[in-house]
Amino acid sequence: MSESSVRPSGQTSGAPFETSSGRLRPGGRAWTRSTARAFQGAVGKMPWLTKICFLWLILVILAAALADLIPGLADPNYQGFVFGDGKTNEGPTASHWLGTDNVSRDILARLIYGARVSLIFAFSLVAAGIIIGGTLGSIAGYFRGPLETFLMALVDTWLSFPALIGLVFVTTMLGMRNLLVLVLVGSIFVWPSYTRIARATALSVSGQDFVTAARAIGTSRRQILVREIFPNVLPAMLAYSLVGLPVLIILESTLSFLGLGVEIPTASWGGMINQARQDLLINIWPAVWPAAMLFMTVYSFNNLADWVRKQAAARSAAI
C-alpha cells in the first residue's frame, strides 16, 4: 500500500482531506515495471527527513513481518532469571542489545514483536475500513435514495459514540482480548468515518462526465459502481488511511498501556511501558525504548502522509 500511496494522482475533486493519492493500476508485467520505476523516482524526490521516515517504516514493517526469521533474536517471552541464565533490568549486553526488562525479557525482541501487534492492528483496521466503508459509502454515494439516507444517519449516530469506550466495553464483555478479537471489534468502530469519505467522493465522482459517458455506452449501474466509482474512491480511502494508521497505532498502545489491549504476556509497546512503570525509578530504559519506537513510527507515518498530500495537491494543480 505504501507503494501506491507514494504515487499521488490528480483526481481530487471533492474528496475530504483533498488528497487522493495512489494510482491503482490493473495488473500486468508492464505495470510492475513502470510502478517500480515511478516508485524509485518518488522516493528520490522526497526531502531527506521524509526519506528517513520512509526507510524507518520499511525497517519496522520488515522486522515485524520477519521477526521469526531474524537470526539470534531472543524469544520475547523468555524470562532468563527463572532459569538462572539472565538478569532483570540489565543494561545493554552482547546477547541483549537493548538490555532486559524487570522480568528479564529481551527488550529488543519485545519491541519487534510489539511492532507486529501494533502494525497488524492498524493495518487490519484500515483494510476493514476501506473494504466496509468503501463499499457502503460508494453504494450510498452512487445509488443515493433511501439507502443513502439510512446509512448516513447510521454513520452520524455511530460517530457520536465514543469508540474507545465501546471497544473496551465489548472486549471486556467478550472476556477475550487476543489480536483477532481486537481487530474484529475495532472494525465495528472504524467503518463509519471511511463510509463518510467514500460517500462524499462517490457523490462527486458520480457527477462527472465519464460516469455519464459510461452510461451512454450502455454500462449497467452495477458495472459502473465497480469500474468507474470504486477505482476513483480508492485513492481517497488510501490517503485517509495514511492519516488513520498512526492514530490506530496510538490507540493500540493506549489500550495496551491501560491493560486493555492484547493479553499479557504478548508483547506490545503500550504494555511494555506499563510494565516498566513499576520500576521506573530503578531503570527507565524499558519505558524509553517502546516510547521512542512509538514516537518514531507515528511521526514517520504522519510525515509521509503529509508529503503524499502535498504531492497530490501539486499534481492536481498541474492537471
Added chain:
Amino acid sequence: MAISQEPVDTSTPSESMEGSEILRVEDLHTSFFLPIGELQAVRGVSFTLKRGQSLGIVGESGSGKTVLARSIMGLTLAKHVEISGKAFFNGRDLLTLSRREMRSLWGTEIAMIFQDPMTSLNPMVKIGRQVIEHLRQHKNVDRREAKQIALDLLNEVRIPEAESRIDRLPHELSGGMRQRVSIASALACEPSLLFADEPTTALDVTVQHQILNLLSREQRQRNMTMVLVTHDLGVIAGRTDETLVMYAGKVVEQAPTAEIFDNTQHPYTEALMRSIPRTSQPSHTPLAAITGRPPVATHLPKGCAFSPRCPYVQPRCHEEDPSLVSIGTSEHKAACWYPVGSDANREAFERNLSDRLPQTLAVAEALDADQGSETSADVPDGELT
C-alpha cells in the same frame, strides 16, 4: 443494428435503406422544476434526420443544446425534470422506453461524445482498457480479439503509436489525443446515431480542426447519422447537411447548412454569423459579440425571446412570439416577424437606428468598420479530409 421491435408509427423504417428516416423529434419540451420556479430549457423542438445525415445544432451557452441532446438520448439530467414530446428512433419513441430498453440502445445504436475529454474518460483506467471493456460489453469477443479491435480503432482515429499508448492513463495524453480516445470508444460498437456535444470546445484551434475532420470522415465512412452540437457556426460550416439554430430553448432557424450561410433569415443567426472569427481579418481583431445576455430561462421575456437584444425589434416582437415557419423554400424555416433581408427588416433597422437603440447602433458600427471588406460573413472552410 437491427431492432426487432415493431415500429409504433405508420411509417415503416426500412433499416438498411439509405436516406430512410432514423430520428424524428416532435415538439420536445424539457423543464426543470427548481426552487426559483420552472426552468424551460427546451421549448418545443422538432426535427427529422435521415440515415447518414449530419445535423448541426448551434446556439449560445445556455440555449438548451445539451439538454436537448440528453433528453433525446434519455440520459437523466436531474431529479426534478419533466420531458414531453416524442423522439422516434427507427420508429420507436425513445421517451417511452424503459431504462433497460434504453441501455440496449446506448453504445450499440446511439452513442455520445462529450465536451471535455479531460473529464469524459475515467482517470484511473488505462485508455486501452476503457475501449476494450466497452467492446466486450456488447460484442461476443474474447480479450485478445477485443484488444485487436481496440488497436485498430485507435489507429483509425489516428493515435500515433497506439500499441504503446494503449497502456497509458488518460492524464498522460494531450487533450486532442484524449478526445480521439473518446471518439474511438464511442465508435467501438458502431452506433448508427452519434451525438457529439461540443466535442472540440475544450481543445485549441488547430486540434479542433483535426478532430472535426476526423468526426466528419468517420461519419461519412460509416454512413453514421451525426448530431454535432456547438456554439460556433464556423464549426458546422461545410461539415453538416442541416443546421438548427437554437435560442432560449427554441429553434429559431432551420435549414440546409449552406442555405443558412447564403440566405440567413433570423437576426440571431445573423448575429452568430458576425461572431465567427474570420480568416480575412487580421488576427486579434475583437469579435463582434452579441449585445446583451441570453435570457435567464426561468424569466423569459414576453413575445420573441430575442427581442431584448435584437437590432430589428419592433413593438409586435414584444407582444407575440413568432412561430417557426417556412420561408422561401419549404426546407428553410425561421421564427421572426422581420426576417433578415426583407423590406420590413430594413425599415425596422432604419427606425431603430433613428431611435438610437443601443444594439442597433452597435450593429451599424460593426457594419461601418467592415466597409470595404465584403459584408457577408465569409466562413472558414471546413476543409474535409
